[in-house]
Amino acid sequence: MSDDECKEVSFTPGPWFLDDDGQWFAVCANNHCVAHVHAPTLSSVDRALADATLIAAAPDMYAALEYVLAELGERGPDDPLYIATQRVRAAINRVGQRRT
DSSP states (O other): OOTTTOOOOOSOOSOOEEEESSSEEEEEETTEEEEEEEOSSGGGHHHHHHHHHHHHTHHHHHHHHHHHHHHHOOOOTTSTTHHHHHHHHHHHHHTTOOOO
């Protein structure tokens, strides 16, 4: 990763875990709630749980992507892994993007 692509991330450190009451799912870390996911109907509980589980896995996935990118190093456009490294880099860079 180039110096201009490296940035300090400021999300709550993991591990993140789930707490739920059946229709509300809280993603928490260190006595801090990171996100709430609500299942408005009983038929949407499975999807809400899947969404909350994905959110809870975010710090681990971020760390894994950083590791993969460091291991792959820089790749040129002729390299078969070039597109994969570009996608990993784009996913990592999304973490630092802010909504305007």
